[in-house]
Amino acid sequence: MKKSTVAEIKERFDKDVERFSNLETGQVATIDAKISLELTTEAAKRIVPKATNLLDVGCSNPADV
Structure with missing residues (x-):
């Protein structure tokens, strides 16, 4: 399994800012x-x-571990 690059991790987290900022949808798992x-x-x-x-x-x- 290929580890994500720093740029890929940053891009993924940047896209999730709104979701993680909302207590109702942030950590649904x-x-x-x-x-x-x-x-x-x-x-x-x-x-x-x-x-x-x-x-x-x-x-x-x-997935990154």
């Missing part, structure tokens, strides 16, 4: 995605309540 995002957000707010930036470390597509 994860049944508890909405609650997971809410819990993660709440934890971050409690740990660093005055934070103004957040680093998104991304995710992996099983």
